[in-house]
Amino acid sequence: MTRDPFDWIDASAEARRRAGLVRTLRPRPAEPDLLDLASNDYLGLARHPEVTGAAARAAQRWGAGSTGSRLVTGTTELHAELEAELAAFCGFEAALVFATGYAANLAAVTALTPSGALIVSDAGNHASLIDGCRLSRAETSVVPHRDPDAFRKTLDGHDGPALAITDSVFSVDGDAAPLRELAAVCQEAGAGLLVDDAHGLGVLGDGGRGTAAEAGLSGAPGLVCTVTLSKSLGSQGGAVLGPAPVIEHLVNSARTFIFDTGLAPAAAGGALAALRLLRGEPGRAARARTVARELHQRLTSAGLESAAPDACVLSVRAPGPQAAVQWAADCRAAGIAVGCFRPPSVPDGISRLRLSARADMTEGDIAEACDVIIRTAPRG
């Protein structure tokens, strides 16, 4: 009898079931039937007619796919326009668009850390940055969360290239990195600073220009930012922003740029339209932040435990993984879609409801969402 080569999966599935950590897919209907506090559509642009119209026109004009890698046939005029406008909007010399934000992070980390380099990485960083560190040939040192002094001590005495890596807004609790302090530490140590601004673009900085703009660091020589086009810009894709020589280096050496099919034209066209909307309507970013603060204020006034949001991401602490799953299901049954974060997606092992604020939420939406979350909260 031949042995099932995947029989070990049963044991790991059983362990997952016992720990309350099973994940399931739930296809959503085309017409939203729930009030959405689970997506990353912070500015409500994913279904904006100018964005969807631009995406459809781009597909009709350029094709459903980009047809090849960026260096072969996968670069259209749309990609070039998007890169130029994204760089100008965020205040960087140049930008390079990738198929996902994940790929942009893998590219930035691996291409900017040669063998012999030192990576210093915040313990709360996103999985895509962590995977970039794992793929890099450099040595990685993980330092405590939001601790510029730990970055300083780790960089101190290192001879050779070094890169400090941090999320701008951390995706679990929505807290912001101490960017100015980190930039000062890096400048002093002669290290580069890589900031993943996935949750900052469109939300923080003047008119949503991002966290670097908010910190007065846009275009700083040692700074490279990555962004995603899949959150505030309501599309798909990612980008790296930085000095022109850094971007040229990525074109020539980043494996997720060279060996991956270019971003689909529809996604590039949609992101470009969203970027133009954001530029023309700067109030969207401020409104999204106001909604986040209101959600936090209402939930904590009712006794729920949630850190003050620095952008649009909020987490509400749950007693454990099973309770978090039940709480999210109860919210869903009452018409509210919320995220549910459990280990291993949370570095500290604490399960949470994960909420995102959207600029297009009305006062009625905010009240209704908070009412349901508070009413369904686990007791005790």
Ligand SMILES: Cc1ncc(COP(=O)(O)O)c(C=O)c1O
């Ligand atoms: C902080 C952070 N970085 C990177 C990514 C990856 O971006 P994308 O979804 O575009 O691959 C995400 C998305 O989930 C994120 O939250």
